[in-house]
């Protein structure tokens with residue numbers, strides 16, 4: 001990284017321009033400076049993207065459990081109820097998972113499409129639609145009526161798909 005030292009002596013603006021070139025030419029290959037930028041919430045861009053993906057994996061897993069049980073001859077209600085409780089809990093702060101700067105330009109692997117940040121209010125409406133449907137699913141699951149659970153599950157699944165179709169890559 002010898003090349004980088006020179007920049008300290010350059011005027012700030014020229015130095016910044018060179019700094020990005022320096023990152024790209026470093027020995028470790030392409031380096032994304034944006035991935036390590038700290039967001040207002042204290043997480044780096046990379047940490048934020050990975051945190052939301054981990055949350056989404058959790059809800060994906062809960063959803064699969066419910067789906068598998070609904071398909072089973074005799075659904076295990078306890079499993080459905082536990083999984084249905086996961087979704088509202090894990091998506092409570094979902095509207096905060098996509099701060100400005102955490103799109104594909106960050107150089108971190110993400111399926112979030114740039115259009116999210118051009119349509120943030122519609123995106124947030126879709127977050128709210130999921131949260132509403134998931135809260136109802138949790139309530140209905142506690143009631144224990146499998147037909148009602150299947151219907152609420154389908155409605156909730158529709159809110160996942162509505163967002164993925166528009167805002168997630170390749171889905």
Ligand code: HEC
Nearest residue numbers: 053056057059060063110111112126127130159160163168
């Ligand atoms: C408001 C939009 C929105 C809603 C609603 C939504 N998702 Fe997603 N989901 C996304 C986006 C955007 C990504 C890509 C995130 C990334 O890669 O940074 C994603 C990614 C995922 C992933 C992949 C995570 C990974 O990296 O492995 C799973 C699984 C997933 N969503 C499941 C669900 C399920 C299940 C629901 C409904 C219960 C749901 N999502 C609802 C926007 C949404």
